[in-house]
Amino acid sequence: MVQSPGHLDSVVGVDELLAGNNKARAQRKRSDRRRRDQRPRQGFFRTLVQVVGELLITAGVILLLFVVWELWWTNIEANTAQQNAVSQFAQEFQGPVTPPPPGGSTDFGPPKVMAVPDAPSTVFGVAYIPRFGKNYSRPLVEGVAQAQLDTLGLGRYESSTMPGGVGNFAIAGHRQTHGAVLDAIHTLVPGDKIYIQTKDGYYTYVFRNNQVVMPNRADVLLPVPTQPDAKPTERFLTMTSCNPRFGAEERIIAYSVLESWQPASAGPPAAIVAQVAANQKG
Amino acid sequence: MYGWIFRNLPGPLWFRIITSILFIAAAVLVLMQFVFPWLSQFNPLNDSTIGGGV
Numbered sequence: 001m002v003q004s005p006g007h008l009d010s011v012v013g014v015d016e017l018l019a020g021n022n023k024a025r026a027q028r029k030r031s032d033r034r035r036r037d038q039r040p041r042q043g044f045f046r047t048l049v050q051v052v053g054e055l056l057i058t059a060g061v062i063l064l065l066f067v068v069w070e071l072w073w074t075n076i077e078a079n080t081a082q083q084n085a086v087s088q089f090a091q092e093f094q095g096p097v098t099p100p101p102p103g104g105s106t107d108f109g110p111p112k113v114m115a116v117p118d119a120p121s122t123v124f125g126v127a128y129i130p131r132f133g134k135n136y137s138r139p140l141v142e143g144v145a146q147a148q149l150d151t152l153g154l155g156r157y158e159s160s161t162m163p164g165g166v167g168n169f170a171i172a173g174h175r176q177t178h179g180a181v182l183d184a185i186h187t188l189v190p191g192d193k194i195y196i197q198t199k200d201g202y203y204t205y206v207f208r209n210n211q212v213v214m215p216n217r218a219d220v221l222l223p224v225p226t227q228p229d230a231k232p233t234e235r236f237l238t239m240t241s242c243n244p245r246f247g248a249e250e251r252i253i254a255y256s257v258l259e260s261w262q263p264a265s266a267g268p269p270a271a272i273v274a275q276v277a278a279n280q281k282g
Numbered sequence: 283m284y285g286w287i288f289r290n291l292p293g294p295l296w297f298r299i300i301t302s303i304l305f306i307a308a309a310v311l312v313l314m315q316f317v318f319p320w321l322s323q324f325n326p327l328n329d330s331t332i333g334g335g336v
Contacts, residue, residue, distance in 0.1 A: 051283045062313065069318045070325070144331045146323060157331075172331045182330070218333025241330045248327050 070177050074150070078179030081151045085123045085139040090279035093199065095264030097277040111164030111235070111261035112200045117142040125163060126279065127154055127171075128195040128272040131207075132184045137275055140196065144172045153181040157221055160238075163196045163203045164261055167223035167232040175242040175252070182241035185254050186210065194237060194256050195272050201263040202272075205237040205256035212243050212250050220253050234258070 100106075117124050120143035129136050140163075141148045144155040153173055156162075160170035173181035192207040213220060220240065223232035235258035243252035262269065268276040291298040322328075 054283045065310065065313060066318055066321065069314055070322065070328075073314060074322075149330065150322070155331075174328055174330050177328050213332070215329070216333060220332060240332045242328060246327070248329050251330070251332050253332075 074178045082153045087282040096267045099270045100266045113165040125198040131192045150178045168236040170221045170238040172240045203261045204259045206259045207256045211253040
């Protein structure tokens with residue numbers, strides 16, 4: 001803004017204003033210099049303590065950030081990846097998504113067992129567990145390495161059978177973090193249904209019991225769980241996850257037994273019709 | 283240390299504040315995208331497999 005000098009003069013006086021300004025500036029400069037002069041006099045030890053202290057605070061903040069990432073962010077990332085995997089599987093799935101008409105035959109003979117996927121990380125099916133939530137559907141993926149469990153949810157132990165096979169179809173999933181796919185594993189009640197969908201059809205397993213074991217108890221994966229010499233006649237589904245919920249000192253195991261199966265052409269079981277259709281829509 | 287860095291950033295105060303926020307955001311991004319996923323493999327607390335994952 002340009003003002004006539006005469007006008008300003010009559011109010012405060014330019015000289016006065018400038019003088020005041022200069023004084024303030026000089027003061028600021030002096031205090032700057034004083035601050036700068038003070039620094040080297042702080043002493044080496046004091047500087048060292050200050051730097052170490054700041055680094056320790058930084059380490060603490062980074063650790064807190066890691067906890068936030070592990071408990072919160074990994075779930076967001078994994079849920080997105082798993083939803084994408086489920087909708088991709090559903091879109092490639094051949095078969096009606098309406099339930100079979102009532103009164104039709106429900107005996108489809110012995111369940112068809114699909115071939116073992118060629119490569120790890122192949123998504124070969126989807127698991128529906130209504131006890132874990134009305135919309136619970138998670139991909140079934142080949143392998144239980146970190147690469148599979150950390151992104152795609154429920155991994156199949158390569159030593160176990162495929163869904164519907166005589167013996168033990170065993171899968172692992174995270175209790176917490178990376179989607180927390182088996183967070184509610186302890187809430188299963190005997191009689192709860194676990195639906196497995198593959199390209200061949202739907203396998204309905206019925207939950208029997210939970211067991212808490214030590215992490216080295218690989219015998220829960222045997223064709224007849226925990227019985228090395230028994231000859232398998234039943235079709236088991238075994239799910240393993242960490243126990244307790246935010247730790248890994250033990251493992252929690254959930255055993256289920258195949259109740260029935262129906263081919264893809266017969267449509268999904270009535271209990272999961274809505275969810276199968278929703279997945280196909282994407 | 284952080285005080286020294288802040289004092290030695292170029293520009294006026296508002297610019298230095300924006301620069302510091304950008305630096306912090308970049309550090310958090312690098313941690314979340316690269317450091318933590320790598321660190322996660324050493325975390326024994328989320329191993330949900332049994333018998334070493336057969």
